[in-house]
Amino acid sequence: xxxYIDAFMELFWHSILPHIEIDQIASxxxxxxxxxxxxxxxxxxxxxxxDASTQMRNFVYxxxxxxxxxxxxxxEQGNMYDVVDFAMDYMEQASEQFRAMFxxxxxxxNMCFEDTEHCWFMPDDTVRNTPLFITFIPSVVDKFxxxxxxxxxxxxxxxxxxxxxxxxxxxxxxxxAYQYKLPHNDPAFVFVIDKLGAVPNRTDNIIFPYIIQLYSxxxxxxxxxxxxxxxxxxxxxxxxxxxxGGCFLACLDNLSKPGITVITENVNExxxxxxxxxxxxxxxxxxx
Ligand SMILES: [Zn+2]
Numbered sequence: 001x002x003x004y005i006d007a008f009m010e011l012f013w014h015s016i017l018p019h020i021e022i023d024q025i026a027s028x029x030x031x032x033x034x035x036x037x038x039x040x041x042x043x044x045x046x047x048x049x050x051d052a053s054t055q056m057r058n059f060v061y062x063x064x065x066x067x068x069x070x071x072x073x074x075x076e077q078g079n080m081y082d083v084v085d086f087a088m089d090y091m092e093q094a095s096e097q098f099r100a101m102f103x104x105x106x107x108x109x110n111m112c113f114e115d116t117e118h119c120w121f122m123p124d125d126t127v128r129n130t131p132l133f134i135t136f137i138p139s140v141v142d143k144f145x146x147x148x149x150x151x152x153x154x155x156x157x158x159x160x161x162x163x164x165x166x167x168x169x170x171x172x173x174x175x176x177a178y179q180y181k182l183p184h185n186d187p188a189f190v191f192v193i194d195k196l197g198a199v200p201n202r203t204d205n206i207i208f209p210y211i212i213q214l215y216s217x218x219x220x221x222x223x224x225x226x227x228x229x230x231x232x233x234x235x236x237x238x239x240x241x242x243x244x245g246g247c248f249l250a251c252l253d254n255l256s257k258p259g260i261t262v263i264t265e266n267v268n269e270x271x272x273x274x275x276x277x278x279x280x281x282x283x284x285x286x287x288x
Contacts, residue, residue: 007235031095104187
């Protein structure tokens with residue numbers, strides 16, 4: 001019943017921690033969650049993935065009633081919890097410096113029905129120091145898959161995020177408009193939640209890398225956590241794993257042996273293809 005912790009950590013080890021200075025952050029902040037993350041990552045890099053998982057589980061169970069997870073029902077050993085809830089809780093309790101790795105700006109977006117030129121962001125930026133979680137709706141993502149204009153992407157993201165829209169007057173022509181509070185810049189990492197179960201559970205059906213355009217940035221699917229049933233009975237992580245200058249796609253499940261199953265070694269081909277065509281393609285999309 002610890003797979004919600006394992007799956008979250010596997011995603012971080014393979015897709016996020018290699019891209020941020022977690023050692024530096026942990027030594028500066030002294031935050032216990034930063035520290036345990038950095039310490040476990042050292043074990044992973046030394047080849048002790050299962051020891052790292054054990055360390056992380058013990059940390060979570062030991063601290064369930066302590067300061068670090070104050071708002072949650074306690075994460076008790078032997079019980080099952082939702083991986084998204086756990087991910088959000090964990091990141092909320094990590095240090096401000098750690099959360100700054102995921103920060104983005106938020107603004108009100110004016111969507112006018114009279115004139116598309118009135119569809120734009122209003123200048124009221126507020127910085128959000130929390131990771132961006134958006135809801136995955138495949139038909140909408142596909143529709144805007146190749147969009148290059150930030151205007152179209154803003155339309156797409158209004159659907160993706162599903163924030164309540166406010167019926168108001170357009171700030172330019174006073175006709176009917178909707179207003180949304182939306183992320184305005186390009187966060188380094190985006191977490192996508194598939195509430196509808198639209199993404200297939202079978203790993204051989206998953207397209208890696210899946211590219212979507214949000215604003216001016218292209219995001220690439222790098223890892224996903226999926227459950228074996230809609231009730232989330234068991235979580236597994238599928239991730240692109242970098243190794244000795246190359247990379248491969250594998251499914252990680254620490255409660256089964258051998259714990260890691262290689263799905264394909266051909267991920268390099270995708271990566272080389274895209275990196276040669278899109279020099280800015282460095283951002284990652286995560287589905288959890
Ligand atoms: Zn207008």
